[in-house]
Structure formats: C-alpha cells, structure tokens
Amino acid sequence: MSVNLSAPVAADLLAINGVRIGVTEAGVRKANRKDLTVFLLDAGTAVAGVFTQNRFCAAPVQVCREHLSAGTAIRAMVVNTGNANAGTGAAGLANARATCDALAKELDLQPGQILPFSTGVIMEELPVDRIVAGMPQAIAAAKADNWATAAEGIMTTDTLPKAFSRSLSLGGKTVSITGISKGAGMIRPNMATMLGFLATDAAIAPELLQPLVKELADGSFNRVTIDGDTSTNDSFVLIATGKAGNAQIGSLTSSEGQQLKAALLEVAQKLAQAIVRDGEGATKFITVKVEGGKNEEECRLAAYSIAHSPLVKTAFFASDPNLGRILAAVGYAGIADLDQTKIDLYLDDVHVVVDGGRNPSYREEDGQRVMKQQEITVRVALGRGDAAQTVWTCDLSHEYVTINADYRS
C-alpha cells in the first residue's frame, strides 16, 4: 500500500560522476535478498551528514559522527539491512568499527574514511563476518549507473524503492543530482529507520557541505512524520564529487549556490515525501501547512501536533472531516499565548473555521469531498504573524496496527 508512488525507472536515474555503487546479497538476515550496498567515492569528494537526535542512537551512527568530525576525506560508505546494530552496547560499537576496518582493507583506505550504516532488527548482534564476506562481491559489482539497484539494496520492508534525479545548468555546465531513501519499514519489527543518500557532481566548497545538508534535512526529512517515533538509526548524507566542471560554488547565497540548493532540496523533498507515501499502512498523503505564526518554531509545533495526533490521523483514514480534532491539536501544541478566536482552518479550498468557530457557510459535504481525496492539504492560519511551516504525514489505518502488532517470529 502506498499513496501515488511508483518504483523508479532505472534509466531515468542519473549517474553521478565520481560515485560508484555495488550491491550484493550477503545473507545478513535472510538469504536471496539484496542487503549489502557499498558506495565508492572518488578522491576529492566532499561528504557531510546529519543523524538521528535519538540519544539511544545506533553504533554506526556514533561511528559516522566520529569519522565525519575527524575531517579525513570520506571515500566509501557501507550500508547493511537486516540488522540495525542498535541497543547493542560496546560490542555493537566494536562491530561497526570492524566493518569499517574490513572495507578499508579491501579498498586500501583508512578506517576513518568509511561511513557505516545499518538498518533492520535491533538489539541483536551484527553478523560482521557475513557482511565482510560479502564486501568483495559488492565492490566487484560497483558501477556508476547502479542507483536503482542501490534503492532496492537499502530497503527493509518498504513496499517500493525510492530514488529521484534531476539536473540543472550551472554556469553553462550540466550538474546532476541523484538520491535514494528508505523509510517506514519494519524488519522483524522494531523501528522505522530513515536513510537518505543524496549525491551531486557539482563542485562546491567542502566547508559549505555541512550547513547545506542541515538546511536540506530541515526542509525535507525533518518535515515528515509517520507516527512520531524517532528512530535510533536515521541518517541523511550529502555527497558532492566536484566532477561536473562548474566553477566551484563558494557561497550558498550566491545565485549559483541558491540554484543548486533549490535543486537539491527538490530531490530531498521528493525522497522524504516518498517515505510518507510508503508509510506503514498509509492510504492518504497529507500536507499540513501552518501559517500566520509569530515564528517558524510555533508553526512547526502546531503542524507536528496535527500530524502526530492519532485522532486526526484516524479521521483522515475514515475520510471524516472531523475538524474539532485538528483544532484541539493546535490548541495543545504548546503555544502558550494562542488566541483561539484568531484561528482559521481550511481543508484544501474549503474554509471550515473562521475566528475559532465553525464557518457559517461551511457545509459538511464540502469537507467530506476533500477528505475522500488521496492527497489533502490542511491549512491553519494562526493570525499572529507572518511565519509559516509545512510538514507531510499520512493517515493512521488498521494496516498500521496490523504491521506493527505483528509478532516478530
């Protein structure tokens, strides 16, 4: 079940000069499953990442942070599914390091030049031996036009692979962008780990990459929610190989910096939205816009309050224009001095609430018409200022409970 999402067509995905990807079946957890993906990055590639805020973060997340902050050039990444290497204590950390050691040895690199990623079941020991045994085959399979396979290789119980590309012209040179993501899947239960990898061949000053990946995440992956549960393993990585031949971008506020950022954000948003469209049990894709706030933070609070409310989400599942639930969620969002008499609410084009009360001209059948759609925009006007924020979410269905209440055996 997914909402207006289809598998990528391999031929539509742009190779990124300087990035080769190999995928293999290492048997991490199950046989006959693409579960080990290796990214090989040419010398001169800049890499930056943002990671889960969960304090119970997984071992590979800790190692990624270490390796990125050490400042050594990152030259490869290794992603396994089937096991998240989370809740595994000191042994888990040693296993994540062992994975980097082994891949470094294969590639004649330093372990600090490798970033490891894991997703899958948690609180179980990472089968390092099987991962290491699979590496030569993954490396041998590495090629530039392999993004579609990589999108499959990082899936857990996602129902569809997720990959998008676009290109743009920067100073007469064509720059390519391709990204893949995986999301709201469970593997022998546990949690929905979000992984996103976004690569471009654009030349950009390396010191801009970290602020850029943070800004991209805030505009994409940090604006989606399935069920409000923040995973232990969430990771989003931005790769810039610098091979496109454009004049190196030295500022994100320059014209070319803004063009590149907008193009990267477009792909990042598609990747993030694809996770929601393929959310567990999702039958609807919902855009929640909160505007008229004093600042973006309070708009974000109100938008997430709506997007996380089980009552709101079940109402969407039922196509029930149960608008009081949305108002109530705004009310408990934590905006201390909110004045309910200033609030307006819209469902797509239907003006439902005026000044905190039912719009006299609102008719239930108009709300119902919108609620029956697969794509719905909820817009709340707070009447306090000019700030606005948007988040994307899905509904809460029986299928969500079925998926998550399924015993792991």
Place this chain on the structure above:
Amino acid sequence: MSVNLSAPVAADLLAINGVRIGVTEAGVRKANRKDLTVFLLDAGTAVAGVFTQNRFCAAPVQVCREHLSAGTAIRAMVVNTGNANAGTGAAGLANARATCDALAKELDLQPGQILPFSTGVIMEELPVDRIVAGMPQAIAAAKADNWATAAEGIMTTDTLPKAFSRSLSLGGKTVSITGISKGAGMIRPNMATMLGFLATDAAIAPELLQPLVKELADGSFNRVTIDGDTSTNDSFVLIATGKAGNAQIGSLTSSEGQQLKAALLEVAQKLAQAIVRDGEGATKFITVKVEGGKNEEECRLAAYSIAHSPLVKTAFFASDPNLGRILAAVGYAGIADLDQTKIDLYLDDVHVVVDGGRNPSYREEDGQRVMKQQEITVRVALGRGDAAQTVWTCDLSHEYVTINADYRS
C-alpha cells in the same frame, strides 16, 4: 472492552454530607439517555478546579475559570453530555453563560456561583433550551446517595461508569470521600474528554483547596494517557463541604493534612486509572515507571515518551516484547545529555536491558510471559539520579482505530 474494571455498586459509594446530585434525561443529543447532571452544594462548601491546558479550550472551561477566580462561593455545578460546546466561538461562550444564568435562577443563586461542564460532540451549537428545560427535573431528583447515577449521567461512550469511595478517621471523626470520572469516550466522534469530580465532607481551610487540587491532578489525572491527545474540555474539580466535624485542616503538611491528601489521592488515582482501563480499544493496563533521573521532569518526559509511542503501544497489543521500541522512545524523550550505556530496563520482574544493551541472561520467553499479562509494569532506570515518576497508559489496538475511524453519522 475494558481492563480489570467493573461498574461501581451503588451501595458501596459514600454519600458526602453537603452534596446532593440530580440526574435527568434532557435529550441534549439523543433521547432516553441520562445526559444532564446537577450538583447542589450546601453553603460553606469550598470548591477548586484544574482545567485543560489546551488553548482551544471549550466555552464551559472558560466560564469555570472565570467563576472560580472571582472568589464567589460556588453552590452548584451543571454537567451535560452530548455536546462539548467547544469550537463554538462567541456564541458558545454566551450559551455556557446562559446555562449558568438559568440554573442560578432556578436555585436563587448568582450565575457566578455555578460551574458548567460539557462533553460530547464539538463544533456544534449547545442546545441550551433543552438543557434549561431539563433543570427542574434534575433538581427535583437531587439526593445525597446518587453518586452511582451521576457516574452514569456524565458518561459519553465510556463502556462503564467510574466511581470510587473511601473513608478515613481524622481526629476521631469519620471523613468520607467519593469521586466520579469519565474519560476516553467518543460521542459521534470527536474527542476524549476527561471529567473528574471528587468530593469530601472534610473540613479544610478553603485557601488550601486550589494547591491541593493541583497536587492531586498532578498525581493522578495528569499521569494518564490514552493517545496523547489533550481534550478541549478536561476538568477536575475538588469539593470540600466541611460537614464531617473534624477540626479544620489548616496545613497540607500537618499529619491530618497528609492523611486527607493521601486518601484523596488514592481515590483520584483510581478514577484516573479507571479512565485508562476503559480507554478506547484498551486490552492492557500498563504502568510506566521511570526512575534514576536527575529530576522528576526528565522522568516524566521519558515515561510519556514510552506511553505515547504508537510503536510501543502496538507491541503491547501484540504481546510482543519488542524492547527496542521502548529504548528508542527513551532515547527521543528529549533528555539532551542522556547516556545510553547507563540505562536498564525491566518488564515486571524480568531484567531485559543492562547498561544499554541486551541482558545476556534475558530470554525472549520471559519477556513474552510478561507481555501476555493484562497488567504490565515497564520500569526504566536512567542511572542519573534519584528522581522517579510513574504514568499509566493502555495499548493501541485495532479497536482504537475502529472506534476513532468510525464516521460520525
């Protein structure tokens, strides 16, 4: 469906000298349904209340706050079900006031001596005429031993009425306590409004009542959660008639003040827990204890993070000892400097996680044994200090989705 909860036996409920209650069928929304309850309070009764923090609070909540803060002696309360008078704007406020005006006229009181409460469907106009028309009959029916009927009279789609009593001896005098509550019900959907009314005949200095009701709420109703949605109408009221003949309690920290507080808290906790036991779709009653925190606030954050997690709640529904979900919820609770290597986790007596990793002696079948119980205690030790907090919740079942996804017609 409810978890270890049964209807109160009318004869077990203690009358509170100074409180008379009348219930009638006013036809607020549906015919043949007890939907209007009037509390008549003798002169000299002290009343205090705490109300929803939702900024989209209902009109009756606004009027209650006004009347209590004005300091006039409260002499009556009126509760209707079938309509929450929330999201109703200025007209709703006028309707709540009109209800007070009418009851004041019937009882020869001032409108400011009345507290109004409403629960039911929101964003629909309160049928004041029907409520006013029912008042004489409710007043005529008023009597002291009517708590069981009142517990029914405030129900919406609660499956069982909720009422508890106890008595204690204070300085040789017998003091009685009786309370009723309603909770996690939907009425032609909308939201789960929590109402709680707790009365005692103990003599207590009126100025102690407001801090006392706050403290009782924090130890009871503010520790439960069904789905994290805070209603627009939540109200908890404490009534002390002073008729028991005990020497007036002048301090909550005196021996007698502490005895009374403990007895009141016991009843308030039973009322609050009854709401969880009768939570929508609940099949399990879960106590979440977080201990070893630096302060109570961080323990509360972690406990609510567990209790609100849809992934944790569906795992309880499935009787799946899916412990990573609990650890992840602790990890994203917002404790910025949390050290995962200090965390231990217990399911009842089963020691599951040691120092942030799986306990080597933990066996899945032990976790499974506990998870199959109807009553489960999750205990998390943070290893940071001496503070502790407890919250109560229920699981997330298919029935929850069914109840809340049921279209309102």
